[in-house]
Amino acid sequence: MKLKNINICERMEHYIVAGLSIALIDKGQINMTAGFGVLEAGTTNIVNSNSIFNACSISKFVTSMLVMKLTEQGVFDLDEDVNNRLSSWKVPENEFTQKNKVTLRRLLSHQSGVTDPDGSFAELNFTQGFPVMVDLLEGRTPYCNVPINVMYEPGSDFQYSDAGFCIIQLLIEDSFGKPFYEVMNEHIFEPLNLKNSSFPQTISKARREDFSCGHKNGKIVNVKYPIYPYPAASGLWTTPSDLAILVIEFMRSLRGESEIGLSASMAKEMINPQGCKAWTGLGVFLDGSKHEIEISSLGWGVGFQCMMVAYPYLETGAVIMTNTDLGVHQLKSIIGEVYNSLIFFNI
Template sequence: MEATLAELPLSDGSVLRYSLAEAMASSGIPAISFAAISRFEIAVARAYGVTAVGELTKVTTRSLFQAASVSKPVTATGALALVRRGKLDLDNNVNDRLKSWQVPDNEFTAKEKVTLRRLMSHTAGLSVHGFPGYAIGAQRPTVQQILDGSPPANTAPVRVVFEPGSRQEYSGGGITVEQLMMSDVTGKAFENLMRDTVLQPMGMRDSTFAQPLPDGIALRTTAGTLFDGTIVPGRSHIYPEMAAAGLWTTPTDLARFAIQTARARLGQADVVLDVTMMEQMFQKVPNGDMLGFFSDPKNPGVFTHNGGNAGFRSLLIMNSVTGNGITVMTNADGGWGLMELLSHRIGTLSGWTHDFGGPARAVWLVAITNGANMALSHFEAVRSTAQESDLNEAGRILLAKGRTDEAIKLYRRNVEVYPTSGNVYDSLAWAYEVAGDKAQATSNYRLSLGHNPANENALERLKALE
């Protein structure tokens, strides 16, 4: 795998081959670490690269990365453990359990209430998608201040913005309500509660929700890398929104968590949750999905989650039917594509019966190394399974590298292929704005609004351009 990470077809029938080292160097990713799972056992764990841009210290399989939103299914396991003990319930109003703060009622809660089941499945109707974190040394808010959006919180108030249970809308704010409720009913600090309830019982010896980290643990962390290739100031952000984004861990520990979860689902383990509680976790809720995880319609038995904090990306995929899976972590904002390539390659080499959505695609990698024309050739070769995000992501990377004309070329092709998507016009408009072409930028923002009148970014940019 190290020698041949990807074999990427071109429209003329030729193939571009990349090693793992070439892909990491080209995309500016200092480190990547993974654990591959086969038949409910960790088959192999590897780590490549260095702890930070410009450093010489090599990562190991025990180097720590921020799990970001992969914190959420780990938190869900802790919440369900409290349900099992009778400390929490799934379907009653969370305000019945909250002691230090209450979800404000409004017209949306007149008939339906916010419940723990809805919090964990993102169907509670709550706002605030995610959190940017806080710089080292910056004043940090309490959880209550975060939920009310009061200083020094850097996000809006968490409020009910549509009727609970009516649809699914991802909400890190809702998971932060879950965090507070877990602490309220137990009287324990969240990081200690999760250590005692989930991390230690599941053998996750290199994991912690502590924010900020104790000095001894901090020495084993990797440093986050921003899209522009610089290190996150202070090496990483602090996330008092621990349940939603605060877990520091390793792919090996996440693999242990995934295996225990899969075995418990099959009734083969009862470390934290028994099979009855697992039935609750994996039963899809009305208008939503699982509790803590997401399913994959193309791959029966799969439960998954990914995550992104400032400078970090993470991925967990596990199949409770086959016992195969993978966990991958990087310390780079630009790590998504490499994680997908690595997962695809390991799955292929291991003979998994997993639908990855067609042959390996990496338009972004070809664009970086061989330019826009070659990237378009690769896109055409895999077009039957491609997505609009392929060209969009490649264009974003080229823009970040100052290769604006090439980015525009990719975005223009995306508009041709996906002419009804407001998002592709928005991206093309931004590229023209970067290039200083106000007329084309204005025209494409308007086209974007024609397909998506709710595009707030396009509205804001048009005001700025007028």
């Protein structure tokens, strides 16, 4: 795994990107990390391998790894009606749930029938504070002011949904009687020694040395450190190196060598086409086929864009994170140029 024919600093200047960090995976190991630019425009706080970025929706990949481990342990069943285990809130029953129920498999693959209301799931407003997840799902918060319901028959269509992952978060919290981040720390972050990964509710001045500010159009966004108060869906702050370690753990799982206890069969289930869309796995998106299958996860929020991509059977991959929102899809900007310059494998 290596980069070819790209001057990242020059392309950052072209796109007006403040900072970029990358980790490359080859032969199932991190073989390169690099940082470019600064954490905050107008300063000399340079990006390095310990610089922490807002992962936004790549959080869903991390959440999916947790769900698969808990399923492996028998805590969950991917195909069970989630209402059987939810206790503090229930998915409302209606005409769409008569034949097919909302399950973890359908939530992880965005085919549960749950959709996001317009204007919902914005970044944290510090004057309003973190929403209680039950209140959010019942439409009693400004982050989602419409009750979450099943809007089409589960399994019949794909609708990308943050609300679906909020249901997963609540299911985990109801099952363990503790906050989502504690379960994640215990089962994923601590076993893999992911010291730079967290779901912060605030980023205090004492912690800001390694945290990136968000940028757009060359300027810092209004809130320097935008936080999404939906940890399972989009709340993760991390480094490319930590995410690369998790990708490597997934590759190890496929070989039957997991450090967190994820079997090869459970790992393969994550990258099997799910339901009505062949390009949807469990918490990841799919391209290619068989042993050249590509998995990916994208993050895009206020002031940040990032991408995780891997060929798990070939044991190569990359995590690219930036502290700049360029207003276009990742593959149409600097992340796309870096991705296109990667040599994942020799054909």
